[in-house]
Amino acid sequence: MKSLEEIKKIREEKRKELDLRVNLKADTHEKHILVCRGTGCTSSKSEDIINNFKKLIKEKNIPNVRVIQTGCFGLCAKGPIVIIRPEDTFYAMVTPGDCEEIVNTHLIEGKTVDRLLCKDIDGTQVKRLDDLGFYKKQERIALKNCGKIDPENIDEYIAFDGYLALEKVLFSMSQDEVIEEITKSGLRGRGGAGFPTGKKWAFTKMAEGDQKYVVCNADEGDPGAFMDRSILEGDPHSVIEAMMIAGYAIGADQGYIYVRAEYPIAVQRFGKAIEQAREYGILGKNIWGTDFSFDLNIRLGAGAFVCGEETALLESIEGRAGRPRLKPPFPANVGLWQKPTLINNVETYANITKIILNGADWYAGIGTEKSKGTKVFALGGNVVNTGLVEVPMGTTLREIVYDIGGGIPNGRDFKAAQTGGPSRRMYTKRILGCSNRL
Numbered sequence: 001m002k003s004l005e006e007i008k009k010i011r012e013e014k015r016k017e018l019d020l021r022v023n024l025k026a027d028t029h030e031k032h033i034l035v036c037r038g039t040g041c042t043s044s045k046s047e048d049i050i051n052n053f054k055k056l057i058k059e060k061n062i063p064n065v066r067v068i069q070t071g072c073f074g075l076c077a078k079g080p081i082v083i084i085r086p087e088d089t090f091y092a093m094v095t096p097g098d099c100e101e102i103v104n105t106h107l108i109e110g111k112t113v114d115r116l117l118c119k120d121i122d123g124t125q126v127k128r129l130d131d132l133g134f135y136k137k138q139e140r141i142a143l144k145n146c147g148k149i150d151p152e153n154i155d156e157y158i159a160f161d162g163y164l165a166l167e168k169v170l171f172s173m174s175q176d177e178v179i180e181e182i183t184k185s186g187l188r189g190r191g192g193a194g195f196p197t198g199k200k201w202a203f204t205k206m207a208e209g210d211q212k213y214v215v216c217n218a219d220e221g222d223p224g225a226f227m228d229r230s231i232l233e234g235d236p237h238s239v240i241e242a243m244m245i246a247g248y249a250i251g252a253d254q255g256y257i258y259v260r261a262e263y264p265i266a267v268q269r270f271g272k273a274i275e276q277a278r279e280y281g282i283l284g285k286n287i288w289g290t291d292f293s294f295d296l297n298i299r300l301g302a303g304a305f306v307c308g309e310e311t312a313l314l315e316s317i318e319g320r321a322g323r324p325r326l327k328p329p330f331p332a333n334v335g336l337w338q339k340p341t342l343i344n345n346v347e348t349y350a351n352i353t354k355i356i357l358n359g360a361d362w363y364a365g366i367g368t369e370k371s372k373g374t375k376v377f378a379l380g381g382n383v384v385n386t387g388l389v390e391v392p393m394g395t396t397l398r399e400i401v402y403d404i405g406g407g408i409p410n411g412r413d414f415k416a417a418q419t420g421g422p423s424r425r426m427y428t429k430r431i432l433g434c435s436n437r438l
């Protein structure tokens, strides 16, 4: 159990220690080797890469180097990815066998291993992550911490303003003020229907009930989609913190996250994050001496697409076959175990802490008149740079396919794009304001 003062101290001290992850001019003798442990890179042996680096650094007695696992960097096509900070060297398609050369050449001789540098869209070799065309048009809000922190280390999350939004809400905002801020931000649900998030929170707060619930929809059944999985794998605490803020705003003390069992890394990391938050007294009774209590549990889905539909999901959590309920009544009034229930998607939650910390006006200033903020896309199929991208609303398909995605392999012509899976297709069209034509 940690007091609020202790959490603040961790934030201050750990932030200094991790400054070199973001401040590339950091005056330090330390180096952090960041290795992607998202599902894609893990399936290409990034765990072995971490173990090899650790072993070699120990054997060769190299001081001031830390090896850190992170979530997805986005450019999955070039995985496994290794980034060395503070110099920000971006090594692509690294194999466990490359570790020795990186250690000898980069860490000992201070030179770059040129053959492992990434080729940009125009074929030039690029040294630093920020110089890659893939990242230039992106704006990372929901994915802010993915690829930057160790998702299994709560202190690293705290260092990058983690649980600061919760503190702000609990000590300086009323329930209505939180809802007003989310409403003003213009955030709309990222799960498919694009329903205004603040409005849904207000309905659930107004609903009468002695018990209310907060639910996170992490079923992500759309083929090819892995946005929610990557957020849970790379930054699980941001979802926990947002669900707590939602709990405070609507008057709920219990949350559930419904994740598909095919996401073992996400489930394991989210479970660990819950344990750590409980250990620190962030989840539990009378958090930081306030009247607010909140706890969270995981429920696994068995992979039925329909269980992503919110009422089928509630049936499944209650232990029945996942069949949709008739609506109305909506879950805000009659939800889990017939109680008022707030259901939001993972990516929707991933925006909440940033809105609370930076303000509704900041968020509303990004995107288009009707669709605010950013959208995360899993870019797959016949594009050069397959992976995970986050772009402001209003970004055109052309920009995503060509400027970020690098176009069609071997200079072939563009034929068609499927924007989203069965349930997200209409939504993507509505949000980006585009058709499937470029």
Ligand SMILES: Cc1cc2nc3c(=O)[nH]c(=O)nc-3n(C[C@H](O)[C@H](O)[C@H](O)COP(=O)(O)O)c2cc1C
Pocket (backbone or CB within 6 Å): 188, 189, 190, 191, 192, 193, 194, 195, 197, 217, 218, 219, 220, 221, 222, 305, 306, 307, 308, 309, 310, 311, 343, 344, 345, 346, 348, 349, 423
């Ligand atoms: C057949 C079907 C499947 C759905 N699958 C998902 C899903 O995998 N993930 C999700 O967040 N929402 C899914 N939805 C939308 C949810 O019912 C719900 O609108 C959403 O979780 C609400 O969260 P939001 O307001 O944050 O978007 C699906 C809807 C339908 C009709």
Ligand code: FES
Pocket (backbone or CB within 6 Å): 036, 037, 038, 039, 040, 041, 042, 071, 072, 073, 074, 075, 076, 077, 079, 080, 081, 387, 388
């Ligand atoms: S999983 Fe490693 S970059 Fe996406």
